Amino acid sequence: MSGNFESYRREYIAGGLSAEDLCESPIAQFELWLEQAVKAGLSDPTAMALSTIDDQGRPWQRIVLLKGLSDAGFVFYTNFGSDKAAAIEGNPRVSLLFPWNELDRQVIIGGTAQRMSLAESATYFLSRPRESQIAAWASRQSRPIxxxxxxxxxxxxxxxxFAxxxxxxPDFWGGYRVHPERIEFWQGGEHRLHDRFRYSRDTAQDGWELEQLQP
Structure with missing residues (x-):
């Protein structure tokens, strides 16, 4: 394969997006798009790229799975000894990206990650398949082997x-909730005239401001 990808392109023709199409709440809008992604048969509709900054200022990304959603934020689980957890403890500001390429859509969330309570984490852990529970115990996540x-x-x-x-x-395992401050919805458009709308949290009004962005 050649290293020249300049000629590789396609048109985004899945459909447009206007302010009138959007819900007042970005969480409600996300739930709508997630439901559509599930119905479209995407193989991993809840997969999201989590971006963190480590103690040397280096960004890093990895795919994690969305395991909970409410007005309070987006939930995922991990080992507290992992690289991602260490980065979050040093700098809780993170970004999430849902790349729903088959629908010419992506959603970007920026916010602050916070550890969930032991009770919340335990409830989810006990619902996991037994082999996944054991794997959580077995792996010293991010450590060399x-x-x-x-x-x-x-x-x-x-x-x-545990037979x-x-x-x-495990006391070294649990959840994080990303409290969103900005949520952007991107819909691909023909001739690279994409539609982008960003919700920004308005703390004074305890709500959200919506603006359209140029592509």
């Missing part, structure tokens, strides 16, 4: 340990 066989051996050791009962909630 000499070979995969060591991880698999740790998984089997934990299967044996006779429930898998307890």
């Amino acid at each position: 000499a070979k995969r066989a060591l991880l698999e051996a740790q998984v089997q050791k934990l299967r044996d340990k 006779d009962g429930e898998v307890p909630v």
